[in-house]
Amino acid sequence: MDMFHIGQHAIDSQVILAPMAGVTDLPFRQLCKRLGAGMVVSEMITSDTRLWNTRKSSLRLQKDQNESLHVVQIAGGDPDMMAEAARVNAANGAHIIDINMGCPAKKVCNKAAGSALLKDEQLVADILQATVAAVDLPVTLKIRTGWDTENRNGETIARIAEDAGIKALAVHGRTRACGYRGEAEYDTIAAIRKAIDIPLYANGDINSAKKARQILDYTGADAVMLGRAAQGNPWIFREISHYLKTGNQLPAPGREEVRDTLLEHLQALYRFYGDYLGIRIARKHVGWYLKDKLGVTEFRKEFNQLEETAPQQEAIRAFFSTLDQAVHAA
Numbered sequence: 001m002d003m004f005h006i007g008q009h010a011i012d013s014q015v016i017l018a019p020m021a022g023v024t025d026l027p028f029r030q031l032c033k034r035l036g037a038g039m040v041v042s043e044m045i046t047s048d049t050r051l052w053n054t055r056k057s058s059l060r061l062q063k064d065q066n067e068s069l070h071v072v073q074i075a076g077g078d079p080d081m082m083a084e085a086a087r088v089n090a091a092n093g094a095h096i097i098d099i100n101m102g103c104p105a106k107k108v109c110n111k112a113a114g115s116a117l118l119k120d121e122q123l124v125a126d127i128l129q130a131t132v133a134a135v136d137l138p139v140t141l142k143i144r145t146g147w148d149t150e151n152r153n154g155e156t157i158a159r160i161a162e163d164a165g166i167k168a169l170a171v172h173g174r175t176r177a178c179g180y181r182g183e184a185e186y187d188t189i190a191a192i193r194k195a196i197d198i199p200l201y202a203n204g205d206i207n208s209a210k211k212a213r214q215i216l217d218y219t220g221a222d223a224v225m226l227g228r229a230a231q232g233n234p235w236i237f238r239e240i241s242h243y244l245k246t247g248n249q250l251p252a253p254g255r256e257e258v259r260d261t262l263l264e265h266l267q268a269l270y271r272f273y274g275d276y277l278g279i280r281i282a283r284k285h286v287g288w289y290l291k292d293k294l295g296v297t298e299f300r301k302e303f304n305q306l307e308e309t310a311p312q313q314e315a316i317r318a319f320f321s322t323l324d325q326a327v328h329a330a
Helices: 026-034 055-060 081-092 114-119 119-136 154-162 188-195 210-220 235-244 255-273 273-287 294-304 309-329
Strands: 004-006 009-011 016-019 071-075 094-101 139-144 169-172 198-205 222-225
Touching: 004 188, 004 294, 016 026, 016 154, 026 210, 026 255, 071 081, 081 119, 081 235, 081 255, 094 119, 094 198, 114 119, 114 210, 119 139, 154 169, 154 255, 169 188, 188 210, 198 210, 210 222, 210 235, 222 235, 273 309, 294 309
Parallel strands: 016 222, 071 094, 094 139, 139 169, 169 198, 198 222
Antiparallel strands: 004 009
C-alpha cells in the first residue's frame, strides 16, 4: 500500500516529515514537500494562545496559502487549553491538528507536556478527548514508546488514542528517558500496529531507503516519519518514496543540485525571516547540508562570520567551485 487516509485527506507517499522545533519552518516544509514528502508537519506550538503574539510563535504559525494540507502540531498539558489551541488553529486554516506527546526536551517535559504526559494515562485520555471534541478536523498524535524502558506503555496509550477518536498515530521508537541516545527499537511499534486500526507511522533512526523498507515490513506501519535524517538532506524523501514504489534506488543528488537547492533554501529563509534572522538561521542549515564535505570545518568558521545575504550566497558558490576543482584535479 502506498496511499492512506487521515480523515478525508489522502496521503500519497509513505514518507512524512516529522515536526522539529527550529527546523520545520515554512521554507523547509515547502522544500521537503516538493522533494517527495507525503505530509509535512509544522514546528510545535504551545497550547497557551496568550503566547502566540511573540515573533517566534507567529512565524511558527505561518502557512503556505497554496498548501493543500496544513498540519499544525500543538503541545500542552491542560485539556481546555489544548482544545482552545485546536479551535484557533482550525479557524486559522489548519487541516489537521497534531498533538505532541513525544518531545523529550526537559523544558517541555518540566511543564508536564510532550512525552512527560505518558506517565499519566488518564490525563492523556482527557487531553485527547477534549481536543477531538473541539474541532471538526482530524486530530493525530505523536508519542514515544513510553516513559522509560521499565514503563513502555505505548500500546496502552495507542488504544486510548484510538478510543478517543485520534485519526493517526506516530510512534518514535525510544522512551522519554532515552532522549535520542542509543538505538530506536521497533518491537513496541509492531505491537501497537496489532493493537490499533488507525494509520500508524514509525519514527526513529530511519535514515535510508532500505531502512525505511525494512522498518515498514517489520512493524506493519503505514508510513515512516523522518526527522533528523532530513536535516541538510531533503532529497531523502524522494529517495525513500521512489524505493518504496519501485524497489530501485535513486542516485544521490549531484553537487550541482545540492548547491542550487541550498542557495534556493537560503533565499527562502531570507524572504521568510528577513535578512537579520534569515542569515543566522541559514548557518545551521549550511552546516547540515555540507557536514560530510571536504574542508567544511574551515569553511563554516568563515561562513558563520558573514553578516549579509549576498556574501553568504557567494561563499556557497565558491565552496562548491572548490569542490569541483578538487574532483577534477583528482
